[in-house]
Each structure stands twice: as structure tokens, then as C-alpha cells.
Amino acid sequence: MMFPAAFPDTVNVQVNQTNELYKGWDVRLDRLFFANGMRDPWKDATVSATGVEVPSTDSQPIAVGDGFHCSDLLTRSGTVDATVRAVQTEALGFMKKWLASWKPQNKGKGTSAPRSVPVSTSQTLKEHAVKPINAFNGGVGSKK
Numbered sequence: 001m002m003f004p005a006a007f008p009d010t011v012n013v014q015v016n017q018t019n020e021l022y023k024g025w026d027v028r029l030d031r032l033f034f035a036n037g038m039r040d041p042w043k044d045a046t047v048s049a050t051g052v053e054v055p056s057t058d059s060q061p062i063a064v065g066d067g068f069h070c071s072d073l074l075t076r077s078g079t080v081d082a083t084v085r086a087v088q089t090e091a092l093g094f095m096k097k098w099l100a101s102w103k104p105q106n107k108g109k110g111t112s113a114p115r116s117v118p119v120s121t122s123q124t125l126k127e128h129a130v131k132p133i134n135a136f137n138g139g140v141g142s143k144k
Contacts, residue, residue, distance in 0.1 A: 025052050032059075034061070037065055038064060038065070042069055065081065065084045066081060066084065072084055072087045
């Protein structure tokens with residue numbers, strides 16, 4: 001057991017249930033972007049695994065760069081690796097397209113945009129400030 005003080009309970013791994021619930025490599029969800037890296041040690045557990053043929057589509061695109069695990073989340077990684085930058089650019093392009101086509105489903109209840117954080121008190125918001133990725137990493141679109 002790793003870190004027993006923090007995680008005293010044994011992990012109950014349920015790979016088959018997870019694959020059944022999410023359909024494994026056959027997952028089909030609208031507007032789901034897969035960003036994978038060739039040097040990611042988890043690559044063979046993704047839709048980009050060796051020997052797996054999952055098609056990249058407009059509603060479920062798959063982009064693969066030379067990055068490692070989560071390197072596509074760091075905007076600064078795109079400044080030193082053109083393949084990571086290509087994955088980031090492709091992801092942003094799809095997100096822009098998908099957001100532009102989004103229509104609220106208010107059903108007479110007023111219009112409100114989806115929230116990325118739960119509505120909470122101003123005190124809670126001060127304690128847990130939410131910042132975009134660029135603010136944390138000093139990457140594209142932020143001032144250093």
C-alpha cells in the first residue's frame with residue numbers, strides 16, 4: 001500500500017466495470033477531445049494505444065503529439081515542442097467551434113451559462129480562487 005497515512009483503505013480497482021460503463025476504447029461521446037502524447041507512459045491505456053484503431057472524428061477528435069503525460073496542458077510545453085503546440089491548437093480550435101454552436105436549453109427557466117465552479121459564497125471564492133491554466137503556467141495569453 002502506498003501512502004498508508006493518507007490513504008488507509010485498499011484501492012478497489014474495477015477495470016472491467018469502468019470499461020463496461022465507459023465502453024473502453026469504443027467510447028463514443030459528442031464533443032470529447034483526446035490529447036495524447038507518444039512519450040506518455042499511459043498511452044497504451046488510451047484510444048491511441050498501439051494496435052487500437054479508433055477513428056478521429058469532428059465530434060470526437062484524437063490528436064497525438066510527441067509529448068508526455070499531460071504535457072499538452074502546459075502552454076509553455078507548446079513553445080518548445082511544435083507537436084505539443086499542434087495538439088493544443090487543434091484542441092482550442094475544436095473547443096471554439098463547439099462553444100460557438102452551443103445553445104442554452106432553458107425551457108422557460110431563464111438563460112444562464114454553464115458554470116465551471118459551483119456557486120458559493122464570496123468568502124469561499126476568495127479562499128479557492130479559480131484561475132485559467134495560462135495564469136498558472138505563464139504561457140500563451142498571459143503576461144509574465
